[in-house]
Amino acid sequence: MRSFNQHISRHPMIMNKHYFPLTLILCFLFGCSDEPIVQEVVTTPNAVTSEQYLWDLTDLYPDLSAWQVAKEKAAQQIKDLTKLQGTLGNSSATLLSASDQISAVYKDVVRIYVHANLNADVDTRIAENQERSQLARNLFSDLSAAISWYNPELLALGEKTIAQFLAQEPELAKHGFSINDALRRAPHTLVSEIETLLAKTSKLTSGANSIYSVFANANMPWPTVTLSNGKEIRLSQAGYSAGRQATSREDRKMVFDTFWSVWQDYEATLGAIMNSQIQGLAFKTDARNYKSSLGRALFDDNMPPEVYETLVAEVNQSLPTLHRYFKLRKRMLGIKDEMRYYDIYPPLVNLNKQFSIEDSIEVTRRALKPLGAEYMAAYDLGVKNRWMHVYPSEGKRSGAYMSGGAYDVHPYVLLNHNDDFESASTFAHEYGHAVHSILANAQQPWETAGYSTFIAETASIMNEMLLQDMVIEEAKTDDEKLFYLGIGLEALRGTFYRQTMFAEFELKINQEVESGNVLTGSKLSSMYLELLKRYHGHDQGVMTIDDLYSIEWAYIPHFYYDFYVFQYATSIAAASGLAKQISTGNQQAQQDFITLLKAGGSDYPYELMRKAGIDMATPAPYRALVERMNKIMDEMETILDRS
Numbered sequence: 001m002r003s004f005n006q007h008i009s010r011h012p013m014i015m016n017k018h019y020f021p022l023t024l025i026l027c028f029l030f031g032c033s034d035e036p037i038v039q040e041v042v043t044t045p046n047a048v049t050s051e052q053y054l055w056d057l058t059d060l061y062p063d064l065s066a067w068q069v070a071k072e073k074a075a076q077q078i079k080d081l082t083k084l085q086g087t088l089g090n091s092s093a094t095l096l097s098a099s100d101q102i103s104a105v106y107k108d109v110v111r112i113y114v115h116a117n118l119n120a121d122v123d124t125r126i127a128e129n130q131e132r133s134q135l136a137r138n139l140f141s142d143l144s145a146a147i148s149w150y151n152p153e154l155l156a157l158g159e160k161t162i163a164q165f166l167a168q169e170p171e172l173a174k175h176g177f178s179i180n181d182a183l184r185r186a187p188h189t190l191v192s193e194i195e196t197l198l199a200k201t202s203k204l205t206s207g208a209n210s211i212y213s214v215f216a217n218a219n220m221p222w223p224t225v226t227l228s229n230g231k232e233i234r235l236s237q238a239g240y241s242a243g244r245q246a247t248s249r250e251d252r253k254m255v256f257d258t259f260w261s262v263w264q265d266y267e268a269t270l271g272a273i274m275n276s277q278i279q280g281l282a283f284k285t286d287a288r289n290y291k292s293s294l295g296r297a298l299f300d301d302n303m304p305p306e307v308y309e310t311l312v313a314e315v316n317q318s319l320p321t322l323h324r325y326f327k328l329r330k331r332m333l334g335i336k337d338e339m340r341y342y343d344i345y346p347p348l349v350n351l352n353k354q355f356s357i358e359d360s361i362e363v364t365r366r367a368l369k370p371l372g373a374e375y376m377a378a379y380d381l382g383v384k385n386r387w388m389h390v391y392p393s394e395g396k397r398s399g400a401y402m403s404g405g406a407y408d409v410h411p412y413v414l415l416n417h418n419d420d421f422e423s424a425s426t427f428a429h430e431y432g433h434a435v436h437s438i439l440a441n442a443q444q445p446w447e448t449a450g451y452s453t454f455i456a457e458t459a460s461i462m463n464e465m466l467l468q469d470m471v472i473e474e475a476k477t478d479d480e481k482l483f484y485l486g487i488g489l490e491a492l493r494g495t496f497y498r499q500t501m502f503a504e505f506e507l508k509i510n511q512e513v514e515s516g517n518v519l520t521g522s523k524l525s526s527m528y529l530e531l532l533k534r535y536h537g538h539d540q541g542v543m544t545i546d547d548l549y550s551i552e553w554a555y556i557p558h559f560y561y562d563f564y565v566f567q568y569a570t571s572i573a574a575a576s577g578l579a580k581q582i583s584t585g586n587q588q589a590q591q592d593f594i595t596l597l598k599a600g601g602s603d604y605p606y607e608l609m610r611k612a613g614i615d616m617a618t619p620a621p622y623r624a625l626v627e628r629m630n631k632i633m634d635e636m637e638t639i640l641d642r643s
Contacts, residue, residue: 053390059409060115071112074139077105081146088153092169099175102147107446109139110405118412123395141202148195151182155189174445177602188288208277209560225258227251235259244345252342263551270554271521277560278513293510297563301452302604306617308566314622315500321626322497323537325489328633339543348486349479357390357417360424367467370582372590378438388413402430404437407446411437428467432460440600452605457571459597465579478639485636492629495572501535503566506559525550573621574614576628
């Protein structure tokens with residue numbers, strides 16, 4: 001995820017390779033965003049003239065006919081996997097053979113899917129590309145059903161036999177983490193017939209998300225408004241994203257009130273869709289014998305509940321720091337009366353400075369030098385080859401992401417570079433993911449190369465922080481420094497505080513359903529409004545929150561991705577600690593970070609981060625982030641006081 005809510009990051013996430021919840025598969029390939037991906041498309045001439053900045057998909061398949069052949073072959077191989085049922089316990093060799101075959105098919109399916117979606121994202125108007133993307137997606141559901149017998153059969157062997165097989169056959173080592181993870185899942189793994197049935201229900205339980213996506217992106221009746229300067233804006237999600245940054249407070253209020261009134265008109269419908277989503281999660285929780293949906297969601301990454309609990313507790317304790325930011329924002333925007341929710345998004349300082357893609361590559365290279373020669377070699381490999389699709393164009397998917405699932409090829413990076421600092425920061429973020437994939441794929445076999453969202457976002461956000469710290473240091477004027485400092489503050493608000501508010505809301509609505517209750521639109525709005533007011537200091541007079549804005553929960557698609565957003569908040573906290581150590585020249589911290597990237601998914605993310613010196617179940621990393629935020633505000637206030 002980008003800190004500024006304009007993109008999705010795609011990266012592998014750790015999972016049991018033989019356990020395929022469809023929601024996790026989609027995040028594995030696409031990532032999950034906390035807000036709709038919206039931005040105005042500005043077609044850049046370079047998008048047509050520079051082949052260097054168009055990615056080369058022939059590295060995946062030479063042409064579409066080759067892709068079709070690969071898809072058909074994979075579909076047949078998926079069917080053939082059912083023939084392996086009943087062979088796991090014959091010997092260590094048969095366990096190895098079955099595991100290798102499943103893993104190989106999975107790797108092929110990912111490659112097929114990556115190509116289909118990269119191709120579709122270049123021009124979303126081409127129906128045939130979208131069809132290929134959906135066909136590739138269906139392979140995952142088919143694969144999940146075809147191997148649903150694997151875990152129950154593996155568990156039936158017993159820990160003693162499995163340990164013997166692992167000792168007898170060294171080649172099983174690459175499957176060792178996955179096999180041991182299957183043993184860990186034993187209390188929540190059901191008999192083969194039920195596993196097959198649950199695998200087939202994935203298309204049903206993902207229905208709420210599909211309905212929401214179509215409704216929110218295709219069927220909402222967006223109105224057109226006229227700003228005070230005479231400019232007309234169609235208040236779609238993209239128009240809202242632009243309009244909420246208007247200089248005029250009256251314009252911002254009109255944009256907010258008009259946009260949220262449209263959502264409010266459909267509160268009951270959107271509530272029914274969300275209720276269906278959360279009821280589906282509760283069904284999976286009950287079916288697999290978990291005590292709560294949060295416990296089920298954290299179980300996949302073996303994440304201690306203390307991480308979630310500590311995050312929420314520390315963020316609530318530090319709300320005075322967030323409120324201090326709002327007061328500083330009010331001062332810098334020159335607001336004389338009360339601060340309102342629609343005052344959050346305008347930039348604190350405007351900077352008329354361009355960052356071309358060449359500038360972004362160069363400034364990022366300088367910022368990342370503290371990460372060492374091995375990191376920089378991987379970075380240079382990525383930017384010198386045709387791995388990225390850089391400029392906006394008609395029909396191209398908005399936002400930015402890194403797709404690292406094609407293990408035998410290389411990462412791909414989609415950008416919509418608009419030659420500003422935001423674009424440079426996005427570039428640094430995505431190449432954090434790309435270098436992560438390069439290093440993990442080089443060090444790990446396919447079976448353990450995929451890394452968790454938590455580790456992935458830590459790596460990429462740290463790149464942003466290193467870049468930000470460097471440009472602040474190099475700023476030539478107070479306004480330029482204030483611009484970069486302000487962006488840093490907004491990143492901390494959006495990624496640390498806002499995501500944790502989302503995480504609290506998500507926990508509350510799941511607990512409501514687990515208690516036997518039903519969610520309605522009005523109930524969801526009431527629950528969300530309480531959080532909005534608490535986080536933004538409504539009762540303390542820091543910011544006034546109008547009741548109309550309580551419908552904002554319906555705008556956030558990430559609530560359909562099952563306890564995902566908390567990882568963004570934990571990741572930025574971890575990144576802050578690592579960036580601070582590395583930027584001071586701490587060689588051990590730098591080497592620990594490279595080791596973390598190379599580890600891929602060879603261990604659980606919490607343990608990997610602990611080995612890198614950060615324990616997310618303790619208050620320390622969250623308090624360090626709050627300290628960073630206060631130091632930024634100290635510097636900004638010093639500049640403002642002397643001007």
